[in-house]
Amino acid sequence: MEPGSRGAAPGGVSVSAVLPAGGSGERLGGATPKQFCAVQGRPLVSYAVRAMERISWISDIIVVVSPENIETMKTIIEKYGHKRVTVVEGGITRHRSIFNGLKVFAENEFSSHVLQKPEVVIIHDAVRPFVEEDIVSKVVMAAKEHGAAGAIRPLVSTVIASAADGCLDHSLERARYRASEMPQAFLFDIIYEAYQQCTDYDLDYGTECLHLALKYCKTNAKLVEGTADLWKVTYKRDLYAAESIIKDNLSQQVCVVTSGKETLAQVGFLLPESLKSQIKVEAISISSIKNDSRLQNIISGQCYNFVCVNDKRCAIQETQELVDMLEKSNIALLYPVVLISVYLDISENNSFSIGMEDLTTIKNFARETKKKNILVYGLLIQYK
Numbered sequence: 001m002e003p004g005s006r007g008a009a010p011g012g013v014s015v016s017a018v019l020p021a022g023g024s025g026e027r028l029g030g031a032t033p034k035q036f037c038a039v040q041g042r043p044l045v046s047y048a049v050r051a052m053e054r055i056s057w058i059s060d061i062i063v064v065v066s067p068e069n070i071e072t073m074k075t076i077i078e079k080y081g082h083k084r085v086t087v088v089e090g091g092i093t094r095h096r097s098i099f100n101g102l103k104v105f106a107e108n109e110f111s112s113h114v115l116q117k118p119e120v121v122i123i124h125d126a127v128r129p130f131v132e133e134d135i136v137s138k139v140v141m142a143a144k145e146h147g148a149a150g151a152i153r154p155l156v157s158t159v160i161a162s163a164a165d166g167c168l169d170h171s172l173e174r175a176r177y178r179a180s181e182m183p184q185a186f187l188f189d190i191i192y193e194a195y196q197q198c199t200d201y202d203l204d205y206g207t208e209c210l211h212l213a214l215k216y217c218k219t220n221a222k223l224v225e226g227t228a229d230l231w232k233v234t235y236k237r238d239l240y241a242a243e244s245i246i247k248d249n250l251s252q253q254v255c256v257v258t259s260g261k262e263t264l265a266q267v268g269f270l271l272p273e274s275l276k277s278q279i280k281v282e283a284i285s286i287s288s289i290k291n292d293s294r295l296q297n298i299i300s301g302q303c304y305n306f307v308c309v310n311d312k313r314c315a316i317q318e319t320q321e322l323v324d325m326l327e328k329s330n331i332a333l334l335y336p337v338v339l340i341s342v343y344l345d346i347s348e349n350n351s352f353s354i355g356m357e358d359l360t361t362i363k364n365f366a367r368e369t370k371k372k373n374i375l376v377y378g379l380l381i382q383y384k
Helices: 044-053 067-079 094-103 133-146 188-197 200-205 209-217 236-250 262-275 293-300 312-329 352-370
Strands: 015-020 058-065 085-089 120-123 148-154 160-162 168-171 178-187 222-225 253-258 280-285 305-311 337-345 374-382
Touching: 015 044, 015 094, 044 058, 044 067, 044 236, 058 067, 058 094, 067 085, 085 094, 094 188, 094 200, 094 209, 120 133, 120 188, 133 148, 133 178, 133 222, 148 209, 178 188, 178 209, 188 209, 253 262, 253 293, 262 280, 280 293, 293 312, 305 312, 312 337, 312 352, 312 374, 337 352, 352 374
Parallel strands: 015 058, 015 120, 058 085, 148 222, 253 280, 253 305, 305 337, 337 374
Antiparallel strands: 120 178, 148 178, 160 168
């Protein structure tokens, strides 16, 4: 499903999301706040926005940033084609920023117009880029039933408390405690009322939204076991880890596309067979790439690697058709797409010089598609 379209939300409720992105990134070090640091050439906040954006039943996405970064965020939205996003000025603390984001649905202090109030609102950190729809759906369903819900993970390290003299006072039994993660979800009226009742101390020093719902609305949140990829980018080393995860995700699947011709079909069978032990392979044989529904489904399913086996005489045309489909889907806005065009030349009178001309054509074609974040590589096989 294309970003921007609407699907059915879990439990039939209306859902929106607030992404606080106003932190200074002190623990990361450096002048650039971590949410705007580039990972694979793309700002970290853009990954988190895209993760929410691809969930069709989320109606509006509110990104809360510090005043000095509002124009930067708007530029990111325009550059990467984000939809359904509203940028809001943040406060001096995390809770004040989230409160500003919620106000967009209730008053027009921070936006030119009031957005339609959702039944459930998701709160998710802009520096947690790997959230999947499954866990978002679970916390939304739990929030609908219990009023509030949040993802949790087992503690990695034991928590200890120190005495005034700096010596060990006591430790917590790790098995009894969990780390509070994101996403969290709330019935909008509950979390908005909780923020309205907050003291200045809560707004300035608090960090846990679930605690506010419990303290001010007597709403005991349902805790939902989360996945290992919900971690938060905090330190510089986390940026390298995020980049590694993205690269790994991009290499998990490949789509092999061939026409129905007998010789090409044979290659289209042998290639997936040799790859399937190392990577997930989708193999399709089609008479025309243009508007093929199976190929469109694979693209919308987030496949970023394609091998297109062509007859040499129509290679550029078919490759261009696939590039057009990829560009139209906007998939290359998020990550680079790799397209390997295999040209199988079965003619008997083709000279090596003609083959070089073809390679030059592909080289020029690849230079143009690179501007669209689609990396095209050509392989000419002269088969006799």
